[in-house]
Amino acid sequence: MPPPAPSLGRSVSLHLQGDWGTANLHRVCGWIAQELTDRCGPHTRVGIWSGRGGADAARAVGRGQVHLALTTPAAFAAAALDGRGPFAGEAVPDLRALGVLPQRDRLVVGVDRSLGITSFAELRAARPALRLATGPHDGTNLIGWAAHEVLHRSQVDVTGWGGRLLTDERPRQTFERVISGEADAIVHEAYMLPPWQEFGARMAFLPVERHVLDGLEADYGWPSATVAEGHFPGCPRFETLDFSDFLVLTRSDLPDDLAHLIAWILGETRATIEAQYRHIPPERSPLTYPLDPVAMGRTPVPLHPGAARYYRSLEAS
Template sequence: MSQQMAGATRPQEPKIDRSLTLHLRGDWGSANLHRVCGWIAQELTDRCGPHTRIATWNSRGMSDAVRAVGRGEVQVALTTPAAFTAAALDGRGIYADEFYPDLRALGVVPQRDRLVVAVHKDLGITTFAELRQSKPVLRLATSVNDGVNYVGLAAHELLTRAGVDVVGWGGEFLEDERPFESLDHATEGRANAIVHEAIMLPAWQEIGRDFSFLEVEDHVLDSLHDDFGWPAAVVDDGYFPGRAAFRTLEYSDFLVCARADLAEDVAYAIAWVLGETRHIIEGQYRHLAPERSPITYPLDPVTMGRAPIPLHPGAARYYDALPAK
């Protein structure tokens, strides 16, 4: 890419003469984190020694990915949502038994997402207060709550703090790993409630015709932020059919993370790839509207350098060199 863009000098393109062997962790294999890993691997290999080898390991892209980096099993991993990683720095929540103060960010790939709670309109419930009062029998679709899957973790934390006792009210959890199975439960009538993310998937629009989306109460959102650093966010007016804007738990962004001992020139090079070759990953999503895309383009390098954990010094060198706006 040219060193001149919009009349401003861009950060220097990296060139690493030695050959590298790097291990990355993406997702299950066919989703967005693996795409980002492929993009990083391609562009980084082009700028390193001739015998460079970069492998991408399958992962769940959640606490397992964070632990893999923290334990030194891989050099770089992607995890989502980005904000959930902050608890791994000082041992909050699921990281209380093992935490990693030397985790560092190489950048953030923006993805605007939310964790939402929806119940079937046949239940006649539109708020958490009505849900607690009615105590319906729920067949609630979400992800497994096994200490690794962030969706299952967040769903159970949110419901518990909101006073929703699915099992105690005679209901059950329908638990799977990925959002697709949970969405199928809702669209095919097996579930009358769902707590999940990936709200840009088309199936949510189908669900939106028959389900009511519940605003999460302030005290629940505040407690999740205070205890774990999980932020709240708004789902925009009309994002779901006929639903006004409402607050819920944020579930945004892919964090590219490493340890502080990653070589500084490698950290700089990966940050440079994220910011300066962003058109490559953007091109894979431009058939989708930005607000319905798993990666929220156009990507902005300055924004990509704002992470919930400290930047690696090599990555910081790239973001600090960006032209001032």
């Protein structure tokens, strides 16, 4: 039996932060806002701020600029607790989670097959002048941060070898560079989206070396994962950096009853958000449905006590 539906008799004013405005994190914010407004006092107001979905999410919550913010990949947020990696100098020890939404994703490194390179060892030996498309390494964009870490730890020096870094904030901008031929290499995520199938057949995807993956996990808590054989046209199975899941962040001082209500919304009204993705096969969907409320409570940063109360109720039922 599902937990009883909670509600708040009082009106609340809540600030959420999503993505640039039209992608998945903003969509999740809209879902939370709608369901929350239905279950709070009549003067409830929910505002959704644009963000970048990266390190800015934990910072905005930590600074008290917003009450909730969404970030991806989920595992990267754990470094904010003690100020590691992109969060150096601004730790958020009171960062808490309300739940995690599944998005099976990977950060992958691809180079044009015409270069004849199939491994990082071959890449280091050839030292080609790559035109590599990725996200900006600006301390906020986690795609760019992760790309920099993978390349640096793999001893790849794009500009030092005479190449160019072509950086864009949003994935589709990067994909266009590869599709048009402006870029002959890419380090990026959102590997389930259709553009990867458009240009993937002409790319060789490089397995990230084990010492690099182990170092990233030891230093930042970033996990590794595999890309299944055939996910990209004609591509064998390989190992790379996990880039999965959307994480709903808040601070420990969010009222317990409000945190409990939002966690309940995530778990018990999940059909509302799932319906927006069911026209896409789950393995190609930007949100990996069906959502499992128990799994949504397994978060890489501590759960807010109010949210933990909801997820415990699932285990007891």
